[in-house]
Amino acid sequence: MSITIIKNADLYAPESLGLNHLLICHDKITSISKEVIELPNAIEHQVVDLAGAKLVPGFIDAHAHITGGGGEAGFATQVPVLPISEFTSAGVTTVVGLLGTDDTTRSMENMISRVYGLREEGMSAYCWSGGYHYPPRSLMETAKQDMVFLEPVIGIGEFAISDHRSSQPTYQEVIRLASEAHVAGLMTGKAGIVHFHLGDGERKLALLERAIKETEIPARVFNATHVNRNKALFDHACEIIKLGAYIDITAFPESFNKQGYHAYQAINLAVERNLPLNQITISSDGGGCLPQFDACGKLQHMEFGRAQILPDTLYSLVQAGHSLSLALSFITSNVADLLRLSKKGKIAKNMDADLVVLDANYQVTDVMALGKWHKRDGEMCIKGTFA
Numbered sequence: 001m002s003i004t005i006i007k008n009a010d011l012y013a014p015e016s017l018g019l020n021h022l023l024i025c026h027d028k029i030t031s032i033s034k035e036v037i038e039l040p041n042a043i044e045h046q047v048v049d050l051a052g053a054k055l056v057p058g059f060i061d062a063h064a065h066i067t068g069g070g071g072e073a074g075f076a077t078q079v080p081v082l083p084i085s086e087f088t089s090a091g092v093t094t095v096v097g098l099l100g101t102d103d104t105t106r107s108m109e110n111m112i113s114r115v116y117g118l119r120e121e122g123m124s125a126y127c128w129s130g131g132y133h134y135p136p137r138s139l140m141e142t143a144k145q146d147m148v149f150l151e152p153v154i155g156i157g158e159f160a161i162s163d164h165r166s167s168q169p170t171y172q173e174v175i176r177l178a179s180e181a182h183v184a185g186l187m188t189g190k191a192g193i194v195h196f197h198l199g200d201g202e203r204k205l206a207l208l209e210r211a212i213k214e215t216e217i218p219a220r221v222f223n224a225t226h227v228n229r230n231k232a233l234f235d236h237a238c239e240i241i242k243l244g245a246y247i248d249i250t251a252f253p254e255s256f257n258k259q260g261y262h263a264y265q266a267i268n269l270a271v272e273r274n275l276p277l278n279q280i281t282i283s284s285d286g287g288g289c290l291p292q293f294d295a296c297g298k299l300q301h302m303e304f305g306r307a308q309i310l311p312d313t314l315y316s317l318v319q320a321g322h323s324l325s326l327a328l329s330f331i332t333s334n335v336a337d338l339l340r341l342s343k344k345g346k347i348a349k350n351m352d353a354d355l356v357v358l359d360a361n362y363q364v365t366d367v368m369a370l371g372k373w374h375k376r377d378g379e380m381c382i383k384g385t386f387a
Contacts (some may be wrong), residue, residue: 001026002371003045005037006355009055013347014328019052024353027371032349050357056328057347058093058354058369059310060335063158063195063225063248063283066097066118066125067110070289070304078102079304081114082287083384084121088374090307091364092284093354094124094344098158098195100288101165103131108139108146115152121384123369124344124354128157128195134167136177143177147184147192154191154339156181158225161207162233163199175211182221191339193223195248200229200259204236212243219244223338225283226250228266230259238273246279246338249330251309264316267330271322281338282330284309315362324362 004024011017011032023031031037039045064087068079087095097115099106111127118125129146130136136143136156146153156177160166178194185192196208208222225248227237237247251263261269263282270280285305310331317327336345343352357366367375374382 003039003043004368004371005039005045005047006055007036007047007049008052009050010052011347012054012056012324012328014057014325014332016323016325022055022347024368024371027353029347029349029351029353032347053365054324054358055347056324056356056358057332057345058356058367059091059331060094060096060339060341060344061087061092061284061286061307061310061331062096062281062335062339063250063285064095064097064307065100065285065287065305066095066114066127067099067106067287069100069102069287071102071105075105077289078105079287079289083387084118084123085374085380085383085387086286087307088123088367088369088382089364089380091311091356091367092123092307093356093367093369094126094341095286096154096339097125097127099128099131099137100158100197101132101160103133103137106131108137112139112150112152117385122372122374122382124352126152126154126339128155129153130156130159132158132160132163132166132197134159134169134173134177142180144180144184147181147190148187155185155193155195155223157195157223158197159194160197160199162201162203162205163197164201166197166199169207171207171210174207175215175217178211178215178217178221182217185221185340189340193221193338196222196224198224198226198229198233200233204233205240208245209236209240209243212240212245220246220338223248226285228252228261228263231261234261234266234269238270238275241275241279244279246281248281248283250285251282251313252285253306253309262316263313264320267317267322268320277326278329278334278337280330281335282310282313311358311362311364318362
């Protein structure tokens with residue numbers, strides 16, 4: 001069993017706790033103390049002195065194309081499978097994989113295999129069942145069965161609405177999926193939500209708003225992502241969140257999303273509008289294509305999501321005047337609460353030892369996932385099998 005003592009950490013859990021010392025045993029945080037922690041020399045252990053550097057929870061990315069996304073401009077535009085270092089180098093210690101537009105050549109077999117591969121390499125990984133289309137692509141007979149019988153599957157997604165690439169699902173199909181996800185979540189203790197991809201369609205969130213108002217299904221089950229892709233959609237999302245839904249903001253690259261808001265701008269607006277900030281998460285869309293289409297559905301431009309956008313967004317949020325604690329919550333504790341990952345998203349006794357060290361510019365210098373260092377002093381220790 002590996003044992004590590006981390007000394008002199010400026011601890012954000014994500015709330016600011018000041019200078020602390022931590023004891024890590026195997027994959028868990030076993031002690032946090034204001035007093036220096038010492039062990040006898042007879043017990044083999046490592047001591048890491050952070051000298052006052054910021055120590056924060058490992059980031060949780062709830063929207064990443066771990067098997068590679070893309071393919072919307074031909075087979076040559078399919079993104080390759082992402083190595084573990086794509087995530088861990090950026091401080092992501094927990095990832096949730098999904099299928100997108102291409103749920104034909106990509107499959108749940110691919111997805112589950114990649115989840116297990118990332119776990120074997122040392123990070124925490126889960127996935128959604130399905131993809132853009134109805135009925136959802138599943139490994140078993142239904143997505144509900146995937147959730148009930150396959151441990152890594154925590155919900156359904158990313159299911160597309162208000163997008164020309166979707167199956168144009170009906171209201172009845174949407175609420176049926178939400179019901180199945182909710183019941184499967186009750187049975188298993190998993191997230192039990194539908195992660196909805198939002199396009200630029202004029203209907204925006206109308207299907208979800210109606211479902212929340214007309215059914216008994218809890219609002220948290222209807223989890224919309226990409227809500228900052230255009231300004232009218234974000235305005236509608238600001239109304240949905242007041243009904244109890246969680247919304248997911250995509251951390252688009254600076255060169256993308258001229259019709260909408262960048263993540264830090266969306267958070268600025270959420271604060272100004274006095275929205276419940278604990279119901280907001282931020283994700284990277286890592287490995288996914290970020291396409292722009294004309295009115296006829298023809299692809300005009302394409303970029304690809306990277307996990308590195310998360311620490312970059314953290315920096316932008318702090319530069320915009322938000323506290324580090326608040327900025328962190330959108331990629332740590334809020335995500336863990338929504339996904340019901342009880343050992344993730346916070347630094348506390350008995351939580352998973354998923355830790356990130358930040359430099360003065362809020363960039364990632366060190367990463368520990370489940371008690372093992374993946375990055376130390378800016379250098380990757382674990383790059384992945386084929387990296």
